[in-house]
Amino acid sequence: MHLYVLRRLLMTVPVLLGLTVIVFLIMSLIPGDPALAILGSYATPENLARLRADLGLDLSLPQQYWVWLTNILQGDFGRSYHLNRPVLDEVLERFGATLILAGTSLALCVVIGAAAGIVSAVRQYGWADRIITLLVLIGISVPAFWLGMLMILLFAVELRWLPVSGMYSIYGGGDLPDLLRHLVLPAIALAVVAAGVIARLTRSNMLEVLRQDYIRTARAKGLDENRVILGHAFKVALVNLIPVIGVQAGFVIGGAVYIETVFQWPGIGRMLVNAISTRDILLVQGGVLVVAASYVLFNLCADLLQYWLDPRIKA
Amino acid sequence: MIRSLALPKGLGLSALALAVAGLSAPLAAQTPPNVLVVGQIAEPQSLDPAQVTAVNDFRIMMNMYDGLVRYADGTLEVEPALASEWQISDDGTVYTFTLRDDVRFHDGSAFDAEAVVFHFERMLDEAHPYHDTGPFPLAFFFESIDSVEASGEHEVTFTLDEPYAPFLSNLAYPTGLIVSPAAVQEHGDDFGRNPSGTGAFQFEEWQSNSRVIASANPDYWDGAPALEAVVFRPITDANTRVAEMMAGGIDLMVEVPPDNVAQFAEDPMYAVSEQAGPHLWFLILNTREGPFADQRMRQAINYAIDKESLVDNILEGTATVAAGPIPPAFEWAYNEELEPYPYDPDRARELIAEAGHEGAELTFYVTEGGSGMLDPIPMGSAIQADLADVGLDVSIETYEWNTFLGEVNPGLEGKADMAQMAWMTNDPDTLPFLALRSDAMPDQGGFNSGYYSNPEVDELLERARRSVDQDERAKLYKEMQAIVHEDAPWAFVANWKQNAVSSAAVENFRLQPSFFLLLHEVSKP
Numbered sequence: 079m080h081l082y083v084l085r086r087l088l089m090t091v092p093v094l095l096g097l098t099v100i101v102f103l104i105m106s107l108i109p110g111d112p113a114l115a116i117l118g119s120y121a122t123p124e125n126l127a128r129l130r131a132d133l134g135l136d137l138s139l140p141q142q143y144w145v146w147l148t149n150i151l152q153g154d155f156g157r158s159y160h161l162n163r164p165v166l167d168e169v170l171e172r173f174g175a176t177l178i179l180a181g182t183s184l185a186l187c188v189v190i191g192a193a194a195g196i197v198s199a200v201r202q203y204g205w206a207d208r209i210i211t212l213l214v215l216i217g218i219s220v221p222a223f224w225l226g227m228l229m230i231l232l233f234a235v236e237l238r239w240l241p242v243s244g245m246y247s248i249y250g251g252g253d254l255p256d257l258l259r260h261l262v263l264p265a266i267a268l269a270v271v272a273a274g275v276i277a278r279l280t281r282s283n284m285l286e287v288l289r290q291d292y293i294r295t296a297r298a299k300g301l302d303e304n305r306v307i308l309g310h311a312f313k314v315a316l317v318n319l320i321p322v323i324g325v326q327a328g329f330v331i332g333g334a335v336y337i338e339t340v341f342q343w344p345g346i347g348r349m350l351v352n353a354i355s356t357r358d359i360l361l362v363q364g365g366v367l368v369v370a371a372s373y374v375l376f377n378l379c380a381d382l383l384q385y386w387l388d389p390r391i392k393a
Numbered sequence: 394m395i396r397s398l399a400l401p402k403g404l405g406l407s408a409l410a411l412a413v414a415g416l417s418a419p420l421a422a423q424t425p426p427n428v429l430v431v432g433q434i435a436e437p438q439s440l441d442p443a444q445v446t447a448v449n450d451f452r453i454m455m456n457m458y459d460g461l462v463r464y465a466d467g468t469l470e471v472e473p474a475l476a477s478e479w480q481i482s483d484d485g486t487v488y489t490f491t492l493r494d495d496v497r498f499h500d501g502s503a504f505d506a507e508a509v510v511f512h513f514e515r516m517l518d519e520a521h522p523y524h525d526t527g528p529f530p531l532a533f534f535f536e537s538i539d540s541v542e543a544s545g546e547h548e549v550t551f552t553l554d555e556p557y558a559p560f561l562s563n564l565a566y567p568t569g570l571i572v573s574p575a576a577v578q579e580h581g582d583d584f585g586r587n588p589s590g591t592g593a594f595q596f597e598e599w600q601s602n603s604r605v606i607a608s609a610n611p612d613y614w615d616g617a618p619a620l621e622a623v624v625f626r627p628i629t630d631a632n633t634r635v636a637e638m639m640a641g642g643i644d645l646m647v648e649v650p651p652d653n654v655a656q657f658a659e660d661p662m663y664a665v666s667e668q669a670g671p672h673l674w675f676l677i678l679n680t681r682e683g684p685f686a687d688q689r690m691r692q693a694i695n696y697a698i699d700k701e702s703l704v705d706n707i708l709e710g711t712a713t714v715a716a717g718p719i720p721p722a723f724e725w726a727y728n729e730e731l732e733p734y735p736y737d738p739d740r741a742r743e744l745i746a747e748a749g750h751e752g753a754e755l756t757f758y759v760t761e762g763g764s765g766m767l768d769p770i771p772m773g774s775a776i777q778a779d780l781a782d783v784g785l786d787v788s789i790e791t792y793e794w795n796t797f798l799g800e801v802n803p804g805l806e807g808k809a810d811m812a813q814m815a816w817m818t819n820d821p822d823t824l825p826f827l828a829l830r831s832d833a834m835p836d837q838g839g840f841n842s843g844y845y846s847n848p849e850v851d852e853l854l855e856r857a858r859r860s861v862d863q864d865e866r867a868k869l870y871k872e873m874q875a876i877v878h879e880d881a882p883w884a885f886v887a888n889w890k891q892n893a894v895s896s897a898a899v900e901n902f903r904l905q906p907s908f909f910l911l912l913h914e915v916s917k918p
Contacts, residue, residue, distance in 0.1 A: 110795035117530040122838040129528050162439055162585050171601060227632060235639045242637045248430060248604055248624050342628050344602035
């Protein structure tokens with residue numbers, strides 16, 4: 079077990095390294111110049127050349143990458159050209175915000191998705207199933223940013239129940255209830271699609287499991303229906319759901335880009351979009367590294383959880 | 394039996410509904426009195442005036458710092474600020490400023506001649522110990538400075554290497570806002586996030602992607618501001634900015650999308666302000682090769698584009714039709730006699746036929762967005778359609794802003810016939826001097842990407858720059874505008890009107906032709 083975890087963790091190193099090489103290459107291949115992005119439309123060739131030299135952009139690509147890599151290994155992620163601030167400070171601050179949003183959203187979509195899937199499967203072809211299936215279809219099809227805009231208009235502008243945007247109130251606030259108030263709308267908007275996916279999978283998995291002989295046996299023994307569904311059927315269906323939830327975690331972090339823009343959530347998705355458009359290579363690298371590492375970790379956790387839940391894997 | 398629903402219905406949803414109801418208990422949607430919350434279009438890059446190039450950042454800094462001079466309210470003409478008076482030598486190369494002696498920086502250090510010297514040498518002198526706290530992209534505004542000396546405790550003397558008329562208005566620009574040397578020494582590279590100036594509001598806090606807070610400077614030399622504090626919130630998405638305005642989360646927003654201006658204008662809860670600014674939206678035409686080497690073709694383009702329709706329909710009245718290379722906001726230098734090229738497709742067809750370029754194929758560079766570019770893609774498509782109307786076959790190539798600048802600034806030769814461009818400037822000299830002179834070709838570090846060259850224009854611009862007499866400069870600029878209008882190296886399209894929406898509680902707010910946001914006089918009881 080420990081060996082397995084260790085091996086998985088070690089395997090992430092080449093994955094992350096390869097990823098940074100690819101990101102570095104893509105950032106170098108797309109046209110546009112960080113120096114130009116900093117100096118703006120007034121940039122003269124002379125100033126550009128000087129700034130490129132200052133930033134180390136006049137080195138060859140492999141040299142630039144090598145400098146970056148050796149600095150990273152010493153814990154130095156560099157300074158963002160555009161924000162004029164250490165990359166690590168910015169990335170960690172922003173990633174924390176994204177984790178709060180994505181984590182809440184993931185919890186919401188797992189709970190709602192699984193509950194809807196179970197109800198749907200238990201009452202297959204009943205009215206609850208039909209309504210849930212319809213809602214799931216709508217949920218999967220609606221673009222999250224559009225749903226977010228509608229929710230803002232209804233709950234923030236018309237009803238004034240919740241704030242429009244941001245993570246904390248501009249004055250006062252800053253405590254947990256304040257954070258939760260700001261979290262409700264973006265977390266729901268972000269959860270909808272993933273909840274739909276999880277609901278569908280839960281339903282099909284549950285349907286399959288409910289047809290198994292041992293479920294009939296359990297019922298024949300006169301076991302309480304709740305225990306049959308949650309204790310016997312769902313536990314088995316969950317084994318197949320765990321890896322999907324791992325993938326959805328990545329999806330939620332990725333989808334956060336749109337939601338963070340609509341709700342002005344100070345997360346890492348919006349940071350990356352800005353960093354790419356300003357050609358802030360160091361910031362992009364740092365951000366991608368952290369997001370990718372977390373993605374790898376989530377999947378590792380999902381695998382471990384599955385390993386722990388499913389006795390067959392141990393054998 | 395199997396159908397018996399064993400689970401409580403919609404447990405998750407009802408729990409969520411309860412949670413929402415609990416959390417949403419009386420939410421103070423309105424902002425507190427005497428605190429102005431401003432919706433900005435983006436996170437500032439830095440609050441160091443020497444480093445910043447974006448209007449978005451200028452809006453904050455103009456309230457935290459002062460320059461030696463500033464634009465008088467509602468104009469683009471300079472008046473005293475940190476300097477109470479100044480003398481200019483007869484040859485126009487020595488400027489002596491007398492400084493106010495009652496001013497301190499927010500960090501408590503004294504504002505004096507040494508601080509002014511520090512500010513300019515930091516940007517201009519590579520040997521200066523704090524030159525490495527840059528880069529200073531707009532330092533070239535002050536390139537003409539040969540030396541800057543403290544000729545007294547409260548007297549500064551600038552010596553220019555040649556007469557340079559825009560010098561005073563450059564001093565009024567954000568790059569000329571004076572920073573506290575003590576704060577730069579203390580924070581070094583991080584000064585941009587720990588700014589200290591002499592302005593009406595002093596920096597309190599910058600929370601990344603959330604807010605910048607500045608509080609009133611009670612000792613402000615020009616009178617303490619009426620507001621207690623200003624909060625600048627970056628809200629990049631225009632729809633979200635509008636929603637915040639409607640929900641009462643912000644008191645003032647700039648760059649309102651044209652679609653929403655009418656809606657706010659009809660509502661008595663809001664006031665809409667508009668102000669034409671020193672902005673020009675134009676098409677650079679490649680005068681070196683291809684059809685636009687012929688002046689008749691360049692004029693034909695100017696006739697063929699329906700500028701009224703662009704301004705009314707695409708920009709929905711947020712701009713006016715441009716007549717020439719200098720925007721009307723520079724009242725003193727603007728040639729009133731100049732009329733925009735009328736929309737006249739027949740005249741355009743005649744000129745195209747005369748030039749023998751019927752059905753010419755043209756490459757048109759369009760950008761996706763960018764500083765001052767307004768609505769570039771719809772504008773590009775509308776222009777393409779207008780030109781198709783007069784028989785020109787235009788193919789559009791679209792680039793993201795940085796890439797676009799990387800393609801256009803080095804010149805259009807061998808690549809394109811025309812390109813969109815927009816400039817916002819602070820002096821009538823800037824744009825033509827940097828983008829229309831024979832000595833401003835891209836390979837000489839200029840921005841004349843269409844290679845326009847007319848010795849008469851060169852001469853007029855050189856003379857205007859050397860003259861210290863504003864009336865004489867005005868005459869020269871007017872002459873230059875008439876020539877450029879006729880030569881048509883560009884298609885002159887639009888001058889942007891900046892807009893802002895404020896809530897009814899905001900008093901004494903007005904937009905400035907400089908596009909700066911000045912909040913010193915604003916109150917919100």
